[in-house]
Amino acid sequence: xxxxxxxxxxxxxxxxxxxxxxxxxxxxxxxxxxxxxxxxxxxxxxxxxxxxxxxxxxxxxxxxxxxxxxxxxxxxxxxxxxxxxxxxxxxxxxxxxxxxxxxxxxxxxxxxxxxxxxxxxxxxxxxxxxxxxxxxxxxxxxxxxxxxxxxxxxxxxxxxxxxxxxxxxxxxxxxxxxxxxxxxxxxxxxxxxxxxxxxxxxxxxxxxxxxxxxxxxxxxxxx
Amino acid sequence: xxxxxxxxxxxxxxxxxxxxxxxxxxxxxxxxxxxxxxxxxxxxxxxxxxxxxxxxxxxxxxxxxxxxxxxxxxxxxxxxxxxxxxxxxxxxxxxxxxxxxxxxxxxxxxxxxxxxxxxxxxxxxxxxxxxxxxxxxxxxxxxxxxxxxxxxxxxxxxxxxxxxxxxxxxxxxxxxxxxxxxxxxxxxxxxxxxxxxxxxxxxxxxxxxxxxxxxxxxxxxxxxxxxxxxxxxxxxxxxxxxxxx
Numbered sequence: 061x062x063x064x065x066x067x068x069x070x071x072x073x074x075x076x077x078x079x080x081x082x083x084x085x086x087x088x089x090x091x092x093x094x095x096x097x098x099x100x101x102x103x104x105x106x107x108x109x110x111x112x113x114x115x116x117x118x119x120x121x122x123x124x125x126x127x128x129x130x131x132x133x134x135x136x137x138x139x140x141x142x143x144x145x146x147x148x149x150x151x152x153x154x155x156x157x158x159x160x161x162x163x164x165x166x167x168x169x170x171x172x173x174x175x176x177x178x179x180x181x182x183x184x185x186x187x188x189x190x191x192x193x194x195x196x197x198x199x200x201x202x203x204x205x206x207x208x209x210x211x212x213x214x215x216x217x218x219x220x221x222x223x224x225x226x227x228x229x230x231x232x233x234x235x236x237x238x239x240x241x242x243x244x245x246x247x248x249x250x251x252x253x254x255x256x257x258x259x260x261x262x263x264x265x266x267x268x269x270x271x272x273x274x275x276x277x278x279x280x281x282x283x
Numbered sequence: 284x285x286x287x288x289x290x291x292x293x294x295x296x297x298x299x300x301x302x303x304x305x306x307x308x309x310x311x312x313x314x315x316x317x318x319x320x321x322x323x324x325x326x327x328x329x330x331x332x333x334x335x336x337x338x339x340x341x342x343x344x345x346x347x348x349x350x351x352x353x354x355x356x357x358x359x360x361x362x363x364x365x366x367x368x369x370x371x372x373x374x375x376x377x378x379x380x381x382x383x384x385x386x387x388x389x390x391x392x393x394x395x396x397x398x399x400x401x402x403x404x405x406x407x408x409x410x411x412x413x414x415x416x417x418x419x420x421x422x423x424x425x426x427x428x429x430x431x432x433x434x435x436x437x438x439x440x441x442x443x444x445x446x447x448x449x450x451x452x453x454x455x456x457x458x459x460x461x462x463x464x465x466x467x468x469x470x471x472x473x474x475x476x477x478x479x480x481x482x483x484x485x486x487x488x489x490x491x492x493x494x495x496x497x498x499x500x501x502x503x504x505x506x507x508x509x510x511x512x513x514x515x516x517x518x519x520x521x522x523x524x525x526x527x528x
Binding site: 125 | 448
């Protein structure tokens with residue numbers, strides 16, 4: 061008798077792309093709002109962005125049920141932190157917590173590809189990028205999800221600082237001003253939705269700066 | 284030496300404990316559920332079939348049930364797992380009523396509870412083999428959501444399970460709009476159910492349409508849709524065609 065194989069998978073890929081760009085005094089986090097499974101679109105209006113703390117926002121694509129569970133976990137842990145420390149978690153602190161939470165499930169991972177964005181304790185923009193099991197890095201910009209292969213090269217071209225051999229190593233943050241960064245994000249998603257079938261419908265753009273958090277939307281191709 | 288130790292069959296999969304209690308594949312299944320928001324609340328439709336593989340074994344299965352005062356649950360997939368979920372929800376509603384505080388669980392809360400249940404079962408590799416549709420209205424707020432067997436959930440103005448996703452959602456995307464009247468909503472659902480009847484082999488021509496509004500839930504008597512099979516294009520379809528397609 062041959063060994064029985066499971067005929068269902070505990071994972072699914074619900075698609076979508078996320079991007080985050082750090083600036084000198086702001087951070088832009090964006091994601092599309094399409095949720096798919098296989099070749100079907102489940103819904104055109106699903107938010108992949110979650111506010112974890114006052115100055116800390118996470119965008120995640122991948123398997124939606126795991127993403128939801130991860131967001132709940134982090135929100136609960138943040139609440140405990142607030143009770144214990146009487147303050148909000150800073151973005152770098154949340155970044156470490158996210159990494160630890162992901163690694164905790166190293167042997168049955170959260171199928172969630174995250175970018176964390178916000179302001180650090182000095183008010184400077186910061187972006188952290190993750191893989192599904194928690195390895196992370198502080199970067200000036202990042203993209204994850206189904207469209208990341210299309211988006212990352214474009215962001216590299218526009219934002220990557222020149223070689224440290226020519227110029228001294230600069231801050232990771234981009235010299236772009238907020239409005240330019242938002243424009244870049246819109247361009248990048250418009251391009252990605254041309255060729256990535258899982259990206260489209262609408263972009264949700266969240267901007268974190270000294271005045272707070274604001275949200276805007278842009279329509280994308282529906283096909 | 285413990286001679287009474289539970290013996291594991293050689294073909295056992297994960298886990299040291301006996302796996303004979305897990306759902307490995309569904310046995311008696313229901314097909315699509317389709318639902319939409321309309322002016323006064325939610326309309327949901329499902330046929331009354333319970334298939335046993337390719338046999339249409341049961342033709343009087345009610346796949347939609349009222350949950351508490353404000354919600355309506357429709358299920359496709361394994362019928363026994365649906366009955367189990369109803370037992371879970373019974374207990375949930377009972378405890379909610381026992382508080383006797385004038386408050387009652389709304390559709391959003393029930394949907395969240397179901398999502399957690401489905402996700403946790405998936406985590407234990409013993410899923411409830413259903414796709415659920417949860418609709419309702421509380422304090423004027425309409426709600427319509429869905430959960431799959433692995434915990435994927437979302438809410439929208441119209442949802443469907445199984446084949447309904449392929450056949451009914453495109454129709455709903457084209458023709459749904461805010462503030463549908465009851466008659467228009469029913470007409471739209473019937474249009475979807477008719478397409479499913481023609482094209483889904485596990486669908487049967489005996490359906491119910493349930494409605495939930497602030498006043499409560501009503502479910503229609505089972506009825507059947509008019510169908511037409513005399514399209515000229517289907518008469519003698521192989522004439523002039525090479526092959527049998």
